[in-house]
Amino acid sequence: MKPTLTAELVAAVAERFRALGEPARLRIVRELMGGELSVGALVDRTGLGQANVSKHLQVLHRFRFVTRRKDGPYVHYRLAGDDVFKLCDIMCGRLDDSASPS
């Protein structure tokens, strides 16, 4: 039941939680829930800076939360699966339990 989860694996899991632990990245993820979008479209919709969006997308892509599709000079990103939906659903559900933690 405790398959000797090494420190490296724990760190890897923590890294992935932190990847979803930034409001800017969650806003990007949220926009992508409506379907694939280019970097520029994400910049427009989120109001974040272009360099900022690009870097956040690299983080999300490194951990396979999003996939890339190149289309000429454009790069379209989309959610890589439904894991993000499941994770966000659980977290959002937790907001009900005592909405304002002391």
Place this chain on the structure above:
Amino acid sequence: MKPTLTAELVAAVAERFRALGEPARLRIVRELMGGELSVGALVDRTGLGQANVSKHLQVLHRFRFVTRRKDGPYVHYRLAGDDVFKLCDIMCGRLDDSASPS
């Protein structure tokens, strides 16, 4: 479908992901998966400092990932529900997909 998720709610969700985004806190959570433990027991099992463990437990408790039970001078913590299990299961499952992201 997009119930105007405010910036505050996005920030609240991000905060909760970050609460699970620290290796030390994940190690504590992992120990608690075997059942309720006191602070001192967690200090022994994790090798973390006492102040450190106590502070991490406050974070986990603030977001209701763990509950407290006082027993004389001892304080026993336990996982507050199965959300943590579900979240960690999903995240651990993601480790398989390309174990070493560039």
Place this chain on the structure above:
DNA sequence: CTATTATATTCCTGACGAGTAATATGGCAA
């Protein structure tokens, strides 16, 4: 009461990471 143990809190330092501006890279048009 004092002493001891368990836990919590405060203060401080160091490191990581978000944000921005500037620059680099890549693709396409003329």
Place this chain on the structure above:
DNA sequence: TTGCCATATTACTCGTCAGGAATATAATAG
């Protein structure tokens, strides 16, 4: 080729947070 547009990367500043030492609080024993 040159020029322009979309995206990526670099360099930098600044805020936040983990960690540890010291201290504070709480509960129990004597």
